[in-house]
Amino acid sequence: MAKNLIQFQKGLSIHKFKFMRLYGTEEQCYQRLFNIRWPNGYICPNCHSTHHCQLQPRALYQCHSCHQQTSITSGTLLSNTKLPLTVWFLAIYLLTQAKNGVSALELSRHLGISYNASWRLKHKLMQAMKENDDKQPLDYIIQLDDAYWGGRTKGQKRGRGSPKKTPLVAAVALNEDYHPVYMRMSVVKRLEKAEITKWARKHVAPKTLAISDGLSCFDGLVKADIYHEVETKSTAEDLEELQDKYFHWVDTMLSNVKNSLHGTYHALRKKHLPRYLAEFCFRFNHRYRLEKMVSALLRAAVEAPPMPDRLLRLAESRW
Ligand SMILES: [Zn+2]
Structure with a gap:
């Protein structure tokens, strides 16, 4: 059987110390972060002037024009962190290279930090993944399906519309060979037309062809x-053929995400589900670039705004 090229690609091995050789010290991490944030040299985030002085090595930059003082992390997701950069880099490594993700508890053991610190670190990085992927609307052809998160308790309705379940929209963008390129999974308030219109305006490029099974909300x-384009399932034979032809990828992704989240996280809080879904999608969307995924997440963290604890613990916005 042919080797799966995605599964067998080279990552950044930690045991051969490639990762540690690159990012084992504060100085190395600082330099990498600087190059990602200011690839052409320091620019004042306030007035965009390049004239500056550095108050202490690896401390504050002061702008000559507006006198604003800026640190390497201020204004980014890493703002006000008390953790060393080496811990952030190692967390980024662990979150991106593990196929099914790493729980906050496991991360705290690997990094030697408290569970609370590890939880905040992980949720900030998941937020960066979400914001990064949300900037890229899906296009060309997408397979679309509805799904639900959450178990059914005895006596409840089965399937669509059970009251305790969280409705999701799952979308997989395909290329011209009908292979999956990107995926997006979003929590929606209800599976209703108006909600789907709002979701699509944010996540799907205009003129994209969307294929669904015709659930009425998708008219939005x-x-x-x-x-x-609606592909309806009229008979049992039709159903199998249509599933295979039009919904193969979106069905596969939905089943993979459910297995992955159930396997890794024992107590996933529903209010944070959008971030967990985004984490899964980010890894899928960057799967061909395992080694570069560390830089991609680092860049996403630099581009994401600061996330105070108060916001981190609130329910995640739906889309
Ligand atoms: Zn300035």
Whole structure:
């Protein structure tokens, strides 16, 4: 059987010390962060002037024009962190290279930090993954399906519409060979037309072709300038053929994400589900670049705004 090239690609091995050789010291991490944030040299985030002085090595930069003082992490997701950069880098490594993710508890053991610190670190990085992927609307052809998160308790309705379940929209963008390129999974308030219109305006490029099974809420796609093709399941034989032809990838992704989240996280709080879904999607969306995924997440963390604890613990916005 042919080797799966994605599964067998070279990552950044920790045991051969490649990762530690690159990012084992504060100085190395600082330099990498600087190059990602200011690839052409320091620029004042306030007035964009490049004239500056450095108050202490690896401390504050002061702008000659507006006198604003800036640290390497201020204004980024790493703002006000008390953790060494080496811990951030190692967390980024562990979150990106493990196929099914790493729980906050496991991360705290690997990093030698408290569970609370590890939880905050992990949720900040998941938030960066979400914000990064959300900037890229899906396009060309997408397979679309609805799904639910959460178990059914005895006596509740099965399937669509059970009251305790959280509704999701799952979308997989395909290339011209009908292979999956990107995926997005979003929690929605309800599976209703108006909600789908809002979701599509944010996550799908206009004129994209979306294929769904015709659940009535997906009629809301048209208002967002999406071409909507409905493939209905009329008989049992049809169902199998249609599933295979039109919904193969979105079905596979949904089943993978459910297995992965159930396997890694024993107590996943529903209010943070969007971040967990985004973490899974980010790894999938960057799967061809395992080695570069560390830099991609680092860049996402630099581009994401600071996330105070108060916001981190609130329920995540739906889309
Ligand atoms: Zn300035």
